[in-house]
Amino acid sequence: MGPPDSPSARPASPGSTKPMIDIVDLHKTFGSTKVLTGINLTVPAGSTCVILGGSGSGKTVLMKHMIGLLKPDTGKVIIDGEDIVPMSVQGLQQVRRSFGMVFQAAALFDSMTVFENVAFPLRQHTSLSEDAIREKVRKRLDLMSLKPEVENRFPADLSGGMRKRVGLARAVVLDPKVVLYDEPTTGLDPITTDSVDEMILTAQKELGVTSVVISHDIASAFNVADQIAFLSKGVIVENGPPEQLRESTQPAVQVFLQTWFGKN
Numbered sequence: 179m180g181p182p183d184s185p186s187a188r189p190a191s192p193g194s195t196k197p198m199i200d201i202v203d204l205h206k207t208f209g210s211t212k213v214l215t216g217i218n219l220t221v222p223a224g225s226t227c228v229i230l231g232g233s234g235s236g237k238t239v240l241m242k243h244m245i246g247l248l249k250p251d252t253g254k255v256i257i258d259g260e261d262i263v264p265m266s267v268q269g270l271q272q273v274r275r276s277f278g279m280v281f282q283a284a285a286l287f288d289s290m291t292v293f294e295n296v297a298f299p300l301r302q303h304t305s306l307s308e309d310a311i312r313e314k315v316r317k318r319l320d321l322m323s324l325k326p327e328v329e330n331r332f333p334a335d336l337s338g339g340m341r342k343r344v345g346l347a348r349a350v351v352l353d354p355k356v357v358l359y360d361e362p363t364t365g366l367d368p369i370t371t372d373s374v375d376e377m378i379l380t381a382q383k384e385l386g387v388t389s390v391v392i393s394h395d396i397a398s399a400f401n402v403a404d405q406i407a408f409l410s411k412g413v414i415v416e417n418g419p420p421e422q423l424r425e426s427t428q429p430a431v432q433v434f435l436q437t438w439f440g441k442n
């Protein structure tokens with residue numbers, strides 16, 4: 179089996195190619211472990227970048243730099259035109275409001291209903307009226323193809339796929355400019371994986387968000403990516419449209435692709 183059809187049938191990302199995220203020569207060491215040794219990565223506004231790489235290659239560390247959860251030893255992290263590296267905690271909090279995050283575990287609050295989970299960021303960060311909150315939550319649940327009936331259910335009563343969709347509805351409820359996904363399909367069955375891919379594409383298309391998706395699932399990467407960046411030994415060794423990855427002459431990429439297609 180070859181990779182799925184490349185997404186070239188999909189129109190190129192709308193709007194300009196203004197970078198939303200621009201990482202310049204980023205280095206990060208923990209103790210004596212050099213994790214990132216000169217990362218350069220640009221993600222145009224409104225596009226979806228998938229970061230691929232082996233386990234422990236530094237994907238999550240790289241993503242944490244994008245929201246200032248980690249500071250680099252050297253390098254720039256320019257978000258929407260502004261370097262966030264020198265920012266204070268308050269400045270970073272402001273920037274983080276324009277981000278939505280979806281983690282591997284949906285990380286929903288178990289004791290809250292679906293409605294309250296999605297309403298939570300609105301209650302935390304806005305002073306919207308109860309009516310306005312209700313309208314916004316319903317819109318986002320609807321966008322993620324969740325029927326109003328699920329509003330009063332608890333996360334434990336939902337399927338894995340539905341929990342993911344609630345997590346994504348919550349991640350986009352504040353109209354973020356950027357949504358970061360850390361392994362959103364890990365541990366999911368193929369059908370649920372497809373539905374998560376659909377949600378990522380919906381958020382891009384309907385809300386115009388810029389997305390960064392960490393994955394080690396090649397099929398999913400080819401489904402959603404405008405651009406795939408492959409991380410190996412501290413640097414990005416391949417970066418471009420999915421076709422470019424498929425044709426890569428980089429040994430690390432070839433081994434990764436062979437391993438994947440060997441077992442799938």
Ligand SMILES: Nc1ncnc2c1ncn2[C@@H]1O[C@H](COP(=O)(O)OP(=O)(O)O)[C@@H](O)[C@H]1O
Pocket residue numbers: 208211213231232233234235236237238239240
């Ligand atoms: N806070 C930390 N302190 C020390 N080492 C860390 C820390 N976070 C990550 N690392 C190390 O950085 C490397 C990359 O980790 P990570 O980004 O989580 O990999 P992955 O590509 O699987 O997401 C690993 O060797 C990990 O042990």
Ligand SMILES: [Mg+2]
Pocket residue numbers: 237238239
């Ligand atoms: Mg990780």
